[in-house]
Amino acid sequence: MIREFKEFLLKQNALALAIGVIIGAAISKIVTSIAEDVINPILGLLLPGGSWRDAKIVLARGIDAAGKPTESAITYGHLLGAAIDFIIIALVVFMIAKAFIPKRGEAKPETKECPQCKEVIPIAAIRCKACTQPV
Numbered sequence: 001m002i003r004e005f006k007e008f009l010l011k012q013n014a015l016a017l018a019i020g021v022i023i024g025a026a027i028s029k030i031v032t033s034i035a036e037d038v039i040n041p042i043l044g045l046l047l048p049g050g051s052w053r054d055a056k057i058v059l060a061r062g063i064d065a066a067g068k069p070t071e072s073a074i075t076y077g078h079l080l081g082a083a084i085d086f087i088i089i090a091l092v093v094f095m096i097a098k099a100f101i102p103k104r105g106e107a108k109p110e111t112k113e114c115p116q117c118k119e120v121i122p123i124a125a126i127r128c129k130a131c132t133q134p135v
Contacts, residue, residue, distance in 0.1 A: 031092045032089065035088040040085075051077075053078060055075070055077030058072070059071075059072045060072045109123060110122065116135075117133070
């Protein structure tokens with residue numbers, strides 16, 4: 001049973017997935033910290049003052065059975081705040097990925113065109129195979 005479990009871990013890439021989840025959780029903490037501790041304070045200077053995240057449209061007010069006031073409201077400030085947080089976090093993840101994930105080089109062409117007869121020839125050719133002209 002232990003041997004089968006080891007084969008399962010290696011064959012199904014479960015170990016690689018587990019490592020990816022652990023690293024993802026660690027990076028999530030870093031990204032959240034960058035968003036909350038660096039970018040949000042700067043945005044706080046640009047956005048209007050007050051508690052805009054608590055903005056809401058009250059639909060109905062009432063009193064519950066215990067005599068406490070209640071209200072039914074659409075809290076659009078919370079939705080806007082969550083959307084701004086998402087955009088900030090997505091931007092930070094994009095910047096981290098751009099900085100640390102190596103770019104794939106563009107594929108170099110393997111063929112070229114003969115300037116005389118327009119035949120497609122290998123890139124390393126020094127003479128066209130169709131018209132025998134130097135290229």
